[in-house]
Amino acid sequence: MGLVTYVDGRYVPKEEAVVSVFDHGFLYGDGVFEGIRAYHGRVFRLEEHLDRLYESAKTIMLEIPLPRAEMREAILETLRRNGLRDAYIRPVISRGVGDLGLDPRKCSRPTVVIIVDTIQLYPKEAYQRGLRTITATVRKVRPDMLNPRVKSLNYLNNILARIEANQAGVEEAIMLTADGYVCECSADNIFIVRGGEVWTAPPFLGILQGVTRDAVLGLARELGFPTVERVFTLHDIYTADECFLTGTGAEVGPVVEVDGRSIGDGRPGRITTRLLAAFHEMARREGTPMYPAEARGAPA
Numbered sequence: 001m002g003l004v005t006y007v008d009g010r011y012v013p014k015e016e017a018v019v020s021v022f023d024h025g026f027l028y029g030d031g032v033f034e035g036i037r038a039y040h041g042r043v044f045r046l047e048e049h050l051d052r053l054y055e056s057a058k059t060i061m062l063e064i065p066l067p068r069a070e071m072r073e074a075i076l077e078t079l080r081r082n083g084l085r086d087a088y089i090r091p092v093i094s095r096g097v098g099d100l101g102l103d104p105r106k107c108s109r110p111t112v113v114i115i116v117d118t119i120q121l122y123p124k125e126a127y128q129r130g131l132r133t134i135t136a137t138v139r140k141v142r143p144d145m146l147n148p149r150v151k152s153l154n155y156l157n158n159i160l161a162r163i164e165a166n167q168a169g170v171e172e173a174i175m176l177t178a179d180g181y182v183c184e185c186s187a188d189n190i191f192i193v194r195g196g197e198v199w200t201a202p203p204f205l206g207i208l209q210g211v212t213r214d215a216v217l218g219l220a221r222e223l224g225f226p227t228v229e230r231v232f233t234l235h236d237i238y239t240a241d242e243c244f245l246t247g248t249g250a251e252v253g254p255v256v257e258v259d260g261r262s263i264g265d266g267r268p269g270r271i272t273t274r275l276l277a278a279f280h281e282m283a284r285r286e287g288t289p290m291y292p293a294e295a296r297g298a299p300a
């Protein structure tokens, strides 16, 4: 079955899902987006993703033309029309069609797109043997320039980091702040485990506050592992017992190598493996049903 995309209130086949070349999302990266996942017909942490979407839009003074309830319903309807119970969902809201100048006042109406597709995952072996990473030479944009907490259509700095990972033949790139502290990866948050404590960078450092990150922090606490949001350096990673990434795509991805140093014993860590299993369990249990009749707890 061909995939269907929501474009400004219409559901169109993938091939017809197009926006204007005058759209400021295309011309300037002026817009915001989300990456959301559905498991077994339930959308994982939909409300948290909607919070982040509307907060990102608020900061860039972009008024999303759909009230939140309509956006929620449009996301669920796009999923239903595609008949996908396990899916990746990508709402994109741009400033809309304007002229060639950057003035957003020329854009009369934001463009709203919701794409639903199957998800591209790291291969299963990557989870068994662990992921390899490098530190990118390109630094994160400073939060007082363009706060990375805004999930905007400006991903070029992350893409440059990903190109460095590709060139090095590894899966992900770690990005540092302008001051050299560990921030996050090109599309994932980063955690380390030291002495049984689970550490990750605090939001003020200029990370994207990942929905998976927050879910994993909650799981770690439930499992009795102390969690610490703190500033740390590459030295803390190189000498950590374990390291892992979190993201909607990666879930909890064990990292076994950073800049040629093997982490811990060079295999996915014990706490990382427990958190990944707990995450899968939670994703199965929780979530907004794509068919509202499927009450919580009913078989999917």
Ligand code: PXG
Residues within 6 Å of the ligand: 035, 158, 184, 185, 186, 187, 188, 189, 207, 208, 209, 210, 211, 212, 213, 246, 247, 248, 249, 250
């Ligand atoms: N940091 C950045 C910079 C991200 O883009 C995350 C962390 C993790 O956040 P969540 O909420 O997903 O736990 C992201 C995730 C992809 C993809 O293809 C992922 C993201 C953006 C674009 C593509 O996996 N964002």
